[in-house]
Amino acid sequence: MSQSILPTIMSGNNRHIVLFGRTGSGKTSIFDQLVGEDRLEAEVKVGVSNAKFNPIVGRCRLGHAGEVTVIDTAGLDDVNELGSEQAQRTRNIIRRADIALYVINIQEFDRDARAALQRADAWMRRNMVPYLQVFNRCDEAYAGDIAKLKLEFPDAIFISTHTPGSVSLLRTRLSQMVRALAEKENPLVPEKLIQKGDYVLMLVPDSGLIHEYEIMMELMRRGARCVIINEDDLEVTLQEVPRIDLVVAYARSFGKVRDIVPEDIPLTSYSLLYGLQGGVLEDFIEGAHAIGTLTKDSHVLIAVGDRKSEIYKEIGRIKIPRAMRRLIGEELQIDYSFGLDLPENLNQYDMVIHDTDARMSVRSVRAHVAICKEAGVPIANYGTILASLAGILDRCKQALLPEEQESE
Ligand SMILES: Nc1nc2c(ncn2[C@@H]2O[C@H](COP(=O)(O)OP(=O)(O)OP(=O)(O)O)[C@@H](O)[C@H]2O)c(=O)[nH]1
Ligand SMILES: [Mg+2]
Structure with missing residues (x-):
């Protein structure tokens, strides 16, 4: 896949679920089952069905959680693998994922694979990507071994792509995870920033509202009264409107605005609000x-x-x-x-x-x-x-x- 396709598949508002893990663990088989059943759109098959070097993308509907984008990646035996462009690319895809699935071949879960899992776990935590351990190929494993691993990894899921119905377990789990993400999301306007009936002064450019619109609608939904003005009218508006509880300006006009807006009126910008929503x-x-x-x-x-x-x-x-x-x-x-x-x-x-x-x-x-x-x-x-x-x-x-x- 050329680098230029990545932004297309990695942008947009759909949740992204990425499959990664060691070679042959069953990522592509899981991908096919997740996407195949309710395929809404053919994947971007640039390298033709070969995830060796190219991530493959598909869509899948997860019940109440809605449509998600699923991405299959090439086998990555060690998440810390250095030097290879492919490993780097896979890591970058995982970093952007909303949820990652670390697929493990239960039959090959030896010391080496355990150590790889530990490294992957540490890496996922550092990169703040929610992830799920998926032990695959359980059809081939002894029930006793599975039971032991279930105790050791209580949050993991145990499936087999060769057993009918097994992947629907995964779907249910994913749907729960996706819904949990939405609950954790920060509002665009923080709870305590405004109260019903507050007056908010919004500075907008002559060119009109684009992204500011989203913030304005959120303020209105919360019962705020928005006064929309051009930067040049700031001084006079502050004199004319009896009460202003918040000023939302462009960060680029902070230099001008800071002296005009009295210290006791909270001052912020669109980009700061977006940063807060993103948790960064x-x-x-x-x-x-x-x-x-x-x-x-x-x-x-x-x-x-x-x-x-x-x-x-x-x-x-x-x-x-x-x-x-x-x-x-x-x-x-x-x-x-x-x-x-x-x-x-x-x-x-x-x-x-x-x-x-x-x-x-x-x-x-x-x-x-x-x-x-x-x-x-x-x-x-x-x-x-x-x-x-x-x-x-x-x-x-x-x-x-x-x-x-x-x-x-
Ligand atoms: N017995 C059994 N075999 C499976 C299962 N899932 C996948 N396989 C087989 O395992 C082999 C590898 O599966 P893939 O889905 O291609 O694995 P992968 O992780 O995508 O492999 P790479 O892309 O090469 O890293 C295939 O022959 C699959 O048929 C399973 O649940 N049970
Ligand atoms: Mg594959």
């Missing part, structure tokens, strides 16, 4: 603090999802580099990466700044945060960097993550 805002805030450690010899990477996006052209290309060089030194080296994958050589950077692209799924953003954490490189997004450059990072943090809430 705290990481981004921590990453943005690293600005204070940069010197003129530092090396910064701006990771951009879509090089054609207006936000990148305005913020990533011009505004942030200019402001950072003014602060740190003209010599500050800034590189760019494009697309869904971060470059391999992350270690050489002192900081990664993540593009705010609403088309990039929460899954991808989380994966990037996990990858940077693993590499020990601070990662921020446009919103937190712009807040930091405007000197209001703490103020923005206080609005969305007030101290007293953290201990709850």
Whole structure:
């Protein structure tokens, strides 16, 4: 599969379930049964039915949990396998998954396979991917062995693709897992940020609402009253409207807005709200603090999802580099990466700044945060960097993550 197909299959709002595991464990057999029964669309068969090098994608309906995307990957004998492009690609797919299935051939569950499972387990936890251990080929195993393993791995599922009905057990389990994900999801507007009847001032550009619309609708659903204005009208509106409980601005206008909006009115941005929803805002805030450690010899990477996006052209290309060089030194080296994958050589950077692209799924953003954490490189997004450059990072943090809430 060419790299360019990956973004297509890995974006979109469907939940993604990835099958991975050692060679011959039965991933493709499980994939065929999950997808085959209720196939809604033929998979992207680029390498023609060969998952050796190409992930294969299909869709499957999981009862109440709705439609999910299922991805079959090539055998990966050890999740920590280095050096191979295929292993790297598989890891990147797993990192973006909502749920991963680690498929184990129960017949070959020897010491070596156990050690591989432990490494996979540690890796999955580090990358924050919910996963399920699937012991396959149980038709060939002794009942006593299965019973022992069930005690040892109480959360695992034991199936066989050769036994009719076995995969429906897996479907049921997956459906539960998918529904549990939805329950854990953060709301787009945090519970305590606004109350019914609050007045929210929303700054929007002349070009009209696009992603702001989603936040506005969420505010309205929660009973807030939204006043939508152009940035130039901020000062006069603040005087005319008797009460404002929240201001949602563009992070790029923080520099202007911070002096106009009184300190006691919470101030935030669209990108900060999206970061909070994705569960990565705290990481981004921590990453943005690293600005204070940069010197003129530092090396910064701006990771951009879509090089054609207006936000990148305005913020990533011009505004942030200019402001950072003014602060740190003209010599500050800034590189760019494009697309869904971060470059391999992350270690050489002192900081990664993540593009705010609403088309990039929460899954991808989380994966990037996990990858940077693993590499020990601070990662921020446009919103937190712009807040930091405007000197209001703490103020923005206080609005969305007030101290007293953290201990709850
Ligand atoms: N007895 C038995 N054989 C199975 C079962 N599931 C899969 N197999 C067989 O195991 C072999 C490998 O299965 P695949 O589904 O291709 O395994 P895979 O994990 O996709 O293999 P790679 O893609 O090469 O890593 C095939 O011959 C399958 O027919 C099972 O539940 N019981
Ligand atoms: Mg296969």
